[in-house]
Amino acid sequence: MRARVLTAVALGVALVMAPGTERTARADPAFNVIWISSAALLAAGAVGDMVRGNAIGSDTMPREVDLLTFGAGLNNVWHDNEPDGDLMPALFRFEYRPSYYAWIAHPLAGIEVTSRGSTYLYGGLMADVRFGQHLIVSPSAALGWYQQGDGRDLGLPLEFRTGLEAAWRFDDGLRIGAAFHHLSNAELGDSNPGVEEATLNVSLPIQYFVGR
Template sequence: MPRSFLAAVLALPLLLLTPEVSAEDDPSLLSFGVGWWDLVAGDDDQADFRLEYRHGQRFLHVVKPWAGLEVTTAGAVWGGGGLLVDIYFGRRIVLTGSTGVGGFYEGDGKDLGSAVEFRSTIELGYRFDDRSRLSLAFGHLSNAGIGDSNPGTEVLTLYYHLPIDRLFD
């Protein structure tokens, strides 16, 4: 069973069971991340940098779209988008599950087996009074078996999420 399929199955309860979704206005976010690429396998360790847009409006009451760009120090680039779910535990703690698909260029780094790669991520964050967040995420990137090989990679990322409306204050 491909790891990405297993990750999607494990993330499915996040889409269906939402303990307490904050009733407060949830803004669109500009997210900056820095991380450790290939954390688990460790055969191609690199720094990983992310820039993402996370829309504030919910669809189907809990699902929100996102789009992003990811670049590693070995020149790998992933760009894509998908869906996410924010689950609030009280007003401060936010658990986010996301999945997406995008295009991948390996640069001088790890060959993930396809130009199309799927990304699934789980993150735990703290929401500040100004609605910005600091979170730690663990994600998996792979081609879900559509390529000749599917080594996949895991990434540990520290995010800072800035409400876009704060950019124009």
């Protein structure tokens, strides 16, 4: 069951990011892929973890630690009909993920910067859905403040971010993974072009920097 769910998620994200794919500048298609995939993952993975006792806090699972996440990738990976629809600025991310869990959910806060000077400061929640001891797929949702710089006008400074990350967790808590996110103002502004991001992430235990 889990293999089929992961395959469906991978196919959905691959279709969203396929080269040459264009769309009208609206939030709906990418957002729908993310929330449907997230719902399927939560149902298939999290409920299974509870039944088998593999949830956070169980003696069978490793104790989590605070993480500092560094990401690099591309902004505007799904081309659309906006004036900047063919541009894909570089994207850099720094994120703090405390190890305060409520069931499988934990907070996060971070900042994103593009090579065109756009910045996004945000905070939200992430859910860690586990597939064994090492593979973790994490839906997330955040709210933040966007400054355009020379990048895309997203319609409002207030922007919502939804996304999925798939990561491999090493025994010391280090995670290496890939993520796909979508930003939009949820139709609160006069325009809502939205934008999609794809990154490779490295999440380092904070003990790497401050000691144990």
